[in-house]
Amino acid sequence: MSGILLLTRTEINRLRRNRRYLIFTTALPVVLYLLWSKAGKSAYGVDFAAYYMVAMATFGAFAGALNGNAIRISEERKVGWIRQLRLTPLPASGYVVAKILTAMATTLVSIVIVMLVGRFYGGVHLALWQWFVVAAIVWLGSTIFAALAVAIGYRYPPDQAQPITLFVYLVFTILGGVWFPLTGALGNIGKATPTYEAIKISTDVIGNVSVPGYLILGLFVWLAVFAALATLSVRSMAETV
Template identity: 40%
Template structure:
C-alpha cells in the first residue's frame, strides 16, 4: 500500500495543470475577494476580520479542490483503462486501495493550504501565534480526508466522461453551502440552520475556532467524523460492487 501511495503522489505532482489549479487558484481567489475589504472590520458574530476569516475558507477550498475533483477523475479514468482491474490481481486488499487514494490525495493538499497562508500573511498582514498556524495546518489537512473519501466514492459512481460534471456539481455545492466563498453568517436564518450540518461548514468551523484562539467545537468534530465514516463506507461498498462487475 505504501508503494501505491508514493506512486499516486508522484503522478499528481507531475500533473502541472492540476497542481496549478488546485494550488494557485484558491490563493488567487483570496487576493481577489480581499482586495477591497478593510482589514479591521469583523464579520457577523465570528469576531474575525474578513482577511482572517477568508484565509481559512480559501485554504479549506484549496484542500477540497485537491482531494475531491482530482481523486474522482483519476479513479474513473483508471477504471476505464483497466488499471484498477490490474491492481486486483495483486495482494492489495480493497480497503488498502481506498486508503491509498485518500492518503495520497490529502498529502497533495498541503501545498494548496500553505499557499493561501503565505498569501494571507504577505498581502494582508494576517498574524497568528505559532500554535495557531500549526494547528490550522494540521486541522485543515486532516479534515481533507473526509472529502478525499468522497472523491473515491464519486470516482466509482460515474464513468470517465460523466465524472467531471458530477464532481464539479458536488464541489461547487459543498463550497457554496459551507460558506467557503461567502461567510455563512450572511445567509438567511433558515439556510444557516441547514448548512450547520454540511461537512464543509463544519470543516471551516474548525479553523475559525482556532483563529479565535478557541478549541475546535465538538459538534463540528462529530459532524466531520460522521461524514468520514459515511463517505469511506460508501467508497468501500462501491469498490466491492465494482469488483463483482469485473
C-alpha cells in the first residue's frame, strides 16, 4: 500500500507542474462559468447559475479524470514505464489504483474551486449539507471516467487513444448537458449518460426535489461497467506491457 501511495503522490506532483492540465481542468471551467453562468434564467428546475456551477464542476472533473489520464497511460505503456514498475515490489494492480487515486485527488480541487466561484460570483446559496452532497456526486462521476481512462489507455496506443478519448469526451459532454441543457430527442438520449445523471441528481438536491432512485443506480452501473472494462484491458494487455 505504501508503494501505491508513493506513486500516487509522485503522479500528483507531476500534474501540479503540468500547466496544460491545470488550465484545462481548473481554469477553463472557471472562465466558462464566469462567461455563461448568467446567460439563462433556469435549467433542470433550478437557477441557471446553480445548474451551470454543477455543469462546469462536472466538466472539470470529467476532463481531468478522462482526458488527463487515458492518453498519458497509453504513452507510458508504449515507452515501457509500466513494465519498469512491474520490476518493483508494487502490486500488479498498483499502477491502475494509483492513477484512479490521482484522478480523485486532482479532480476534487477543480470541483471545489468551481463551487466557490458559484457561491461568491454566481450567488448560489445552499445549505451546508447540499454543498457536500453535490460535491460528492460530481466526485463520484469523476471516478467513473477515471476507470474508463484506464480501459482506453491500457487497450490502445497513443495515436488511437487520443481520437477515441476525444470522441467519448464530446459524446458525454454534449449529450450529458454539460455545455447547455438539451431537450427533445437528444435530451432523451442524453438521459442515459453518466454526465446527465450526475448533473440531474445534483440539481435535484439543490432544488430540494426527491432524487429518483434510477439516477443513483445509473451512476453505479456506469462505474461497474467502466471498472469491468478497465479490468479486462489490464488483464488482456498484461503480457504486452
